Amino acid sequence: MEELAKKARLLMGIVMTLAGVVVVLFVTLIAYHLNPAAFRASPVAENGSTPEASAPVATVPTAAVWHPRSIETDLPAGERGKQIRYGYQLISETPRWLGPHADEPALRLAGNELACKNCHLGAGTKAGAISFVGVAQRFPQFRGREGKMGTLEDRINGCMERSMNGQELPTQSAEMQAMVAYIQWLSEDVPEAKLAEYKGLPAFEIPAIKADTVQGKAIYEAQCQACHGTHGEGIRQPGGGAGYLYPPLWGADSYNHGAGMRRVLTAAPFIKANMPFGVSWENPRLTDEEALHVAAYINHFERPHKANTAEDFPDKKLKPVSTPYGPWEDPFPAEQHQYGPFPPIVDYYQKTFALKKTN
Ligand code: HEC
Numbered sequence: 574m575e576e577l578a579k580k581a582r583l584l585m586g587i588v589m590t591l592a593g594v595v596v597v598l599f600v601t602l603i604a605y606h607l608n609p610a611a612f613r614a615s616p617v618a619e620n621g622s623t624p625e626a627s628a629p630v631a632t633v634p635t636a637a638v639w640h641p642r643s644i645e646t647d648l649p650a651g652e653r654g655k656q657i658r659y660g661y662q663l664i665s666e667t668p669r670w671l672g673p674h675a676d677e678p679a680l681r682l683a684g685n686e687l688a689c690k691n692c693h694l695g696a697g698t699k700a701g702a703i704s705f706v707g708v709a710q711r712f713p714q715f716r717g718r719e720g721k722m723g724t725l726e727d728r729i730n731g732c733m734e735r736s737m738n739g740q741e742l743p744t745q746s747a748e749m750q751a752m753v754a755y756i757q758w759l760s761e762d763v764p765e766a767k768l769a770e771y772k773g774l775p776a777f778e779i780p781a782i783k784a785d786t787v788q789g790k791a792i793y794e795a796q797c798q799a800c801h802g803t804h805g806e807g808i809r810q811p812g813g814g815a816g817y818l819y820p821p822l823w824g825a826d827s828y829n830h831g832a833g834m835r836r837v838l839t840a841a842p843f844i845k846a847n848m849p850f851g852v853s854w855e856n857p858r859l860t861d862e863e864a865l866h867v868a869a870y871i872n873h874f875e876r877p878h879k880a881n882t883a884e885d886f887p888d889k890k891l892k893p894v895s896t897p898y899g900p901w902e903d904p905f906p907a908e909q910h911q912y913g914p915f916p917p918i919v920d921y922y923q924k925t926f927a928l929k930k931t932n
C-alpha cells in the first residue's frame with residue numbers, strides 16, 4: 574500500500590514538472606512574439622567589451638556580425654601601425670595634409686579642400702560608399718580610362734587628379750605609401766561573403782526616364798540644402814579648421830568635370846545609398862528616380878575643368894555611358910550622355926559590341 578502511494582506521488586511529481594516546463598515554454602513564446610529583439614545575444618566587440626547599454630540591439634543574426642577593422646581597436650603595434658594610422662589620417666583629414674593650404678608646401682597637391690572620406694565614407698569602411706575593404710586584392714587591374722594596367726597607387730592618383738582636382742602624389746612618397754598601407758590593412762582577412770557587399774556602389778536599377786533638373790532642384794532644396802548650402806558650397810569646419818563639415822557639391826572647390834562623381838550613373842547610386850547623410854544602402858530614403866534627378870541637378874552646375882579629358886578611354890567603347898564629355902563610340906547626343914534616358918545607350922553597346930554597361 575505504502576509502495577503504491579510512493580509511486581503515485583512520483584508520477585504526480587513528473588506530471589507537475591512537465592506541466593511546469595510547458596507553461597514556461599508557452600510564456601517564453603509569447604514574450605518572444607512581443608519582443609524578439611530581446612532574445613538575441615548582444616554583440617561583443619572585437620576588444621571583448623560589450624556595447625553601451627543604450628546601444629540598440631543588433632537586428633542581424635550574430636553570425637553576420639562582422640565589421641571592417643577599426644583604427645581604434647585593431648591597429649597592429651610598431652612601425653606598421655604608425656604607417657596605417659597616418660594613412661587613415663590622410664584619408665580622413667585630407668585638406669590638413671594635402672590641401673591647398675597644407676602646412677608642408679611640397680604636399681599641397683590636392684586642388685580642393687575635400688577629404689577622401691567625403692566620398693569613401695567612414696574612411697573607406699562603409700558598405701555602399703566605395704569602401705576600401707577588399708580593394709587592395711583587386712589591383713593591379715586593367716583601367717579603361719587609361720587603357721592599360723594600373724596599380725593601386727595609380728588609382729589613388731586618379732582620385733587626386735579628378736575628385737581632388739589636383740596633382741599626382743609621388744608613388745614613393747611617405748603619404749602614398751601610408752594610404753596604400755591603410756587600404757591593404759582594411760583588405761586583409763575579409764570573409765568572401767563580405768567582399769561583394771563592400772565593393773564599390775550598390776546595384777542600381779537604371780530608370781528609363783530622362784533626368785529632370787527641375788525635380789532635382791526640388792529634391793535638393795528639401796533634402797540636401799540644409800547641409801550642402803543654397804549654392805552647393807557646403808559648410809566649412811567650425812573654428813577655422815581645414816576643409817568642410819559638409820562638403821561642397823559644385824563650384825570652384827568641388828570635384829572636377831573628369832571625376833567619377835560627375836557621372837550621373839555613378840553619383841545616383843552613391844546618393845541613394847548614402848544621402849541624406851545617415852541612410853545606408855539597405856535603408857535608402859530616395860527612390861532610384863529621385864536619386865537620378867538630384868544627381869543630374871548637382872552635376873549640371875559649373876565646376877573645375879580637367880584638362881585633356883578627350884584622351885580618356887583610348888578605347889572609346891569602354892567609356893561609361895554617363896561620361897558627360899565626348900568623344901563617344903556611339904551616335905547619341907551629348908545631352909543624352911549627361912541626362913539620359915540611358916537604357917537606349919546601354920542597349921546599343923550590348924547589341925553592337927556585346928558590352929554590358931552599368932554606369
Ligand atoms: C568626390 C568624391 C571622391 C573623392 C573626394 C575621392 N574619391 Fe576615390 N573614388 C570616387 C569614385 C566615384 C570612385 C569610383 C569611380 C569609378 O568606379 O569609376 C573612386 C574610386 C577610388 C578607388 C578605387 C576603389 C575600388 O573599389 O576599386 C580608390 C582606391 C580611391 N578612390 C581612393 C581615393 C583616395 C585615396 C582619395 C583621397 C586622396 C579619394 N579616393 C577621393 C570618388 C571620390
Ligand code: HEC
Binds near residue numbers: 797
Ligand atoms: C545632414 C547633412 C547632410 C544632408 C542632409 C545631405 N548630405 Fe551629402 N554629405 C554630408 C556629409 C557630412 C558628407 C561627407 C561624408 C563624410 O565625410 O563622412 C556628404 C557627402 C556628399 C557627397 C560626396 C562628397 C562631395 O562633396 O561630392 C555627395 C555627392 C552628397 N553628399 C550629396 C548629397 C545629396 C544629393 C543630398 C540630398 C539628397 C545630401 N547630400 C544630403 C552631409 C549631408
